[in-house]
Amino acid sequence: MKASLPLASPVSADPDRSRDRIQFSDADFRIIADLAMRDFGLFLTPAKRDLVYSRLLKRLRALGLEQFSDYCALLTSAQGEVERAAMLSALTTNVTHFFREDHHFKLLREVALPPLIKSARDGGRVRIWSAGCSAGQEPYSLAFTLLSLCPEAARLNIRILATDVDPEILAKAETGLYPDDERKAIPEAMRKFIEPAGANRFKVAATARELITFGKLNLIENWPISGPFQVIFCRNVAIYFDKPTQAKLWARFGELLSPGGHLCIGHSERVAGAAEPMFRPVGVTAYQRIAGIAGERAARSTMETSLQNISSARQEGHPK
Ligand SMILES: C[S@@+](CC[C@H](N)C(=O)[O-])C[C@H]1O[C@@H](n2cnc3c(N)ncnc32)[C@H](O)[C@@H]1O
Known part of the structure; x- marks a missing residue:
C-alpha cells in the first residue's frame, strides 16, 4: 500500500x-x-x-x-x-466532510452542472454517482450544490446515486444526521438545506435527501447499475487499491460516463494506465470523458485488457 x-x-x-x-x-x-x-x-x-x-x-x-x-x-x-x-x-478510514476538496464543487457549479440542468429542464436524464460515499457528506454536498442551482431538481429527472462497500457507514449516511460542528463546512447560502435535529445535531432536509439513493456496492465487484452517468465522484477510495485495480476502475468509470461527463477523484489519486486516453484533465484531480475516436478506442482496449485479465485470473484460479 x-x-x-x-x-x-x-x-x-x-x-x-x-x-x-x-x-x-x-x-x-x-x-x-x-x-x-x-x-x-x-x-x-x-x-x-x-x-x-x-x-x-x-x-x-x-x-x-x-x-x-x-x-x-x-x-x-x-x-x-x-x-x-x-x-x-x-x-480503512471513513474520514470525510461536507464540501471536501471544494474545487470539485466549484467545477460543478461553474462548468459541469449548468448544461446538465438545462438538459434536465428540457426533459433529459441526469445521473450523478458518489462512489465510496462514506457517511454521506459527499452526496449531500452534491445535492446542496445541485439544489442551489436548480431548486426544482426533485421534479426533474436528476438523481444522485451514493454507494459504499460498508453497510454500517451507509446506514449512518441514510439518516442524514450530523453533529452541529460539521455545519460550519457548509456554505452559509446552502444551510437552508439542513435543519436542527435537537441534541447538538442537524439533519439534511428532505428536499436534498429525496434526490439521493443509497446502496451497497463493492467497487471491485460487478456493478448492478446502468449508466450513463454525467458526473462521477470517486474520491479517496482508489488510494486503497493497487495500480492495476485503479487502472481498471478508471476504465470502468470511463465506460459508464457520457461523453463530456466529469470524473472527480481524490487529492492524491491520478487517472493512469490504459484508460488515460479516455479522459482529459480539467482541473485539480478532475477529468472529462473524451468523446470521439480516441476515447472510444481506449474504452475498447481497456475492455479487452479487462477480459484478458479475467480469463488469465480464472486460469490461475484467482478471483479478480
Ligand atoms: C476515506 S472515505 C472517502 C469518502 C468520500 N469519498 C470523501 O472523499 O470524502 C473511503 C470510503 O471508501 C470506501 N471503500 C473502501 N473500499 C471500497 C470498495 N472496495 N468499494 C467501495 N467502497 C470502498 C470505505 O468504506 C470508505 O467509506
Whole structure:
C-alpha cells in the first residue's frame, strides 16, 4: 500500500507495541492481505503489517479471540463474510466532510452542472454517482450544490446515486444526521438545506435527501447499475487499491460516463494506465470523458485488457 494511504496512526504511536504482543505470524498477515485484496481490492504491503496488527487487535478483542490464527480461521470460514466486512471497516478510514476538496464543487457549479440542468429542464436524464460515499457528506454536498442551482431538481429527472462497500457507514449516511460542528463546512447560502435535529445535531432536509439513493456496492465487484452517468465522484477510495485495480476502475468509470461527463477523484489519486486516453484533465484531480475516436478506442482496449485479465485470473484460479 502506498505511503499516503490513510490507514491507522503511525506505528510509533501504537500503545500495543510496548505490551506483550499477541502472536501475529507471517502466515496470518498473508491470509489477511490476500483476503483484503480478493474481497475489496485493498492492497496491504508488508510495510503495513504493524498497522494491520493494531487495527485488527481491536477486532480480536471485540470478538473475544486470543490469537490471530483464530481470527484468520473465522475470516476464512463459511461464516466469515460479516467479519471480512468488519475487517475492511477496521483497515480503512471513513474520514470525510461536507464540501471536501471544494474545487470539485466549484467545477460543478461553474462548468459541469449548468448544461446538465438545462438538459434536465428540457426533459433529459441526469445521473450523478458518489462512489465510496462514506457517511454521506459527499452526496449531500452534491445535492446542496445541485439544489442551489436548480431548486426544482426533485421534479426533474436528476438523481444522485451514493454507494459504499460498508453497510454500517451507509446506514449512518441514510439518516442524514450530523453533529452541529460539521455545519460550519457548509456554505452559509446552502444551510437552508439542513435543519436542527435537537441534541447538538442537524439533519439534511428532505428536499436534498429525496434526490439521493443509497446502496451497497463493492467497487471491485460487478456493478448492478446502468449508466450513463454525467458526473462521477470517486474520491479517496482508489488510494486503497493497487495500480492495476485503479487502472481498471478508471476504465470502468470511463465506460459508464457520457461523453463530456466529469470524473472527480481524490487529492492524491491520478487517472493512469490504459484508460488515460479516455479522459482529459480539467482541473485539480478532475477529468472529462473524451468523446470521439480516441476515447472510444481506449474504452475498447481497456475492455479487452479487462477480459484478458479475467480469463488469465480464472486460469490461475484467482478471483479478480
Ligand atoms: C476515506 S472515505 C472517502 C469518502 C468520500 N469519498 C470523501 O472523499 O470524502 C473511503 C470510503 O471508501 C470506501 N471503500 C473502501 N473500499 C471500497 C470498495 N472496495 N468499494 C467501495 N467502497 C470502498 C470505505 O468504506 C470508505 O467509506
